[in-house]
Amino acid sequence: MDERICVIGTGYLGATHAACMAELGFEVLGVDVDERKVAMLSEGIVPFAEPGLDDLVSRHVRHGGLRFTTSLAEAAEFATVHFVCVGTPQARDGHGADLGAVFSVVEGLAPLLSQDCLIVGKSTVPAGTAARLTERLAALTPSGVDAEVAWNPEFLREGHAIEDTVRPDRLVLGVASAEAEKILRQLYRQPIREGVPVVVTDVPTAELSKLAANAFLATKISFINAMAEMSDLVGADVVSLADVLGYDDRIGRRGLSAGIGFGGGCLPKDIRALTAQAEELGAGAGELLSAVDVANLRMRERVVELAVEACDSDPRGRQVAVLGAAFKPLSDDVRDSPALHVATTLRGLGARVRVFDPVANDSASRVAPALDYVDSARAAVTGADLVLHLTEWPEFRTLDPLTLGSAVNRRRIVDGRNGLDPDRWRLAGWSYRALGRP
Ligand SMILES: NC(=O)c1ccc[n+]([C@@H]2O[C@H](COP(=O)([O-])OP(=O)(O)OC[C@H]3O[C@@H](n4cnc5c(N)ncnc54)[C@H](O)[C@@H]3O)[C@@H](O)[C@H]2O)c1
C-alpha cells in the first residue's frame, strides 16, 4: 500500500492528525487554503496551542516526512488516501452545520484525480453527508478513475490531542467496501496492534456516531448542571453529588463537573447540527438536545447573576478580575468560550474587566478586543472588587488566597468551575460563591 497520505484542512484536527500520522511512519502532505497557516506549519510552527504538537510538527518537518501546501493538485498527485479535516462550523443562517468546506474539498479534488483513491472524512458531519459527497465524486472524477468515500470520525480532545490520536479509545471505520476497510486497517495498523478497539461499520453509522458521542457528553454536562441548580435550591453540594453518581460504573465521574457549562469549537455546534437534522426528520432527539443547549447557556447567565450579586447588584464601575479565557484548560481555543461570554457580558453591564489566561490572552484579545488583558493572575486581581474563576487551569488551583487577598479591593470570588477549595478561600477571609455549592 502507498505509505503516503494527504491531510486536507490543517486546523486543530488536521495539524494534529498530519503530525501523528508522520509519527506513525507515513509521509504526509498537509493541505490548507489558509496561506498563513501553511507558511507557519512549513516552518514547523503550530498556529495554536496544543501540548507537545510544536515539537512533533517541527521534528517531522525537519526530517522531511511532513510537508504543507495550498495546492490540491499537488495533493491529488501525492497520495491515494486523502483525509478530509476541514471545518464544519455552525451555519450562519441557522443551527445546522455549514458543510461548504467539505464539499469544496471533494469537488475541487475530484477532477484532479488521476489514480484510484480513498477519500476519508474525519470532519464531523450529519449522517448522509458522505452519500452526497459520493454523488459529487461520481459526477466529477475523470472516467477510468475509481474514488470512494469512507468516514473515520475523530474523537480527540483539545489539550490531549496527541495521545487521543495516537492511542484513541476506539477507531471507527465507516466503510462501504472491503477494500476501504483493508486500507484503513493498514493505515492504523500500529494502534490496532497495540489493542485499540476497532468498530467497522457502515458510513452513516460512523457519521452519526461522532455527533451522538458529543451529544451524549453535552447531555451529561447539562444533567449535572441541572443538578447544580437543584443543589442550590435544597442546600446540597453538587461536587459531592457528582462523586456519589460517579462511583456507579454506568455513570462514571469523568465529564460530570458542574459549572459554567460547555463551550468550544465542537460540543455546542455539534448538538445544534444534530438538533437541526433531527428536527428536519421529525425525530425526538431534537427536543432533547435543544433542552441540553438551553440548559447549558443558562449556566453562563447564572455565573453572570452570581457576579452581579457579588457586586451588590450594581457592576457599573466595579473592577472585575477574570481568571481564564479559553473554553477549557490546556488550550488557547476561545471558540464559544463560556469564560469570554461572561467577561464580555459583565463589561456590557458597566464593569471594568481585566482578564488573565496563561495561554489564551492573544486568541481572546482577537475575538474580544475591548477587554483588558494582563499577564499574570496577580496583575488581574490587583485592586479587584470581584474575582471570577472561569477556566480551571491547574495553576489557578494553587493560587494563594492569603497573598491575593492583600492585592484585591474586596475579597469576593465566584468559582464558575467548582475548581477551587472553598475552605481555603473562606479561611483566608474571602466570600466564596459557586454553582451548586453551599
Ligand atoms: N478541534 C477538535 O478538537 C476536533 C476534534 C474532533 C473533530 N473535530 C472536527 O474536525 C473538523 C475541523 O475542526 P477544527 O477544530 O480542526 O477546525 P479549524 O477551524 O481549526 O480547522 C479547519 C481548517 O480547515 C481549513 N479549510 C477550510 N476550508 C478549506 C478548504 N476548502 N480546503 C482546505 N482547507 C480548508 C481552514 O483554513 C482551517 O485551517 C470539524 O468538523 C470539527 O467538528 C474537531
Ligand SMILES: O=c1ccn([C@@H]2O[C@H](COP(=O)(O)OP(=O)(O)O[C@H]3O[C@H](CO)[C@@H](O)[C@H](O)[C@H]3O)[C@@H](O)[C@H]2O)c(=O)[nH]1
Ligand atoms: O465535566 C465536564 C467536562 C467538560 N466540560 C466543558 O465541556 C467543554 C468541552 O470539553 P471537552 O469535551 O473536554 O473538550 P473538547 O476538546 O471540545 O472535546 C470534545 O469535542 C471534540 C470535538 O468534537 C471531541 O472529539 C471530543 O471527544 C469531545 O470531548 C469545555 O468547555 C469543558 O470545560 C464541563 O463543563 N464539565
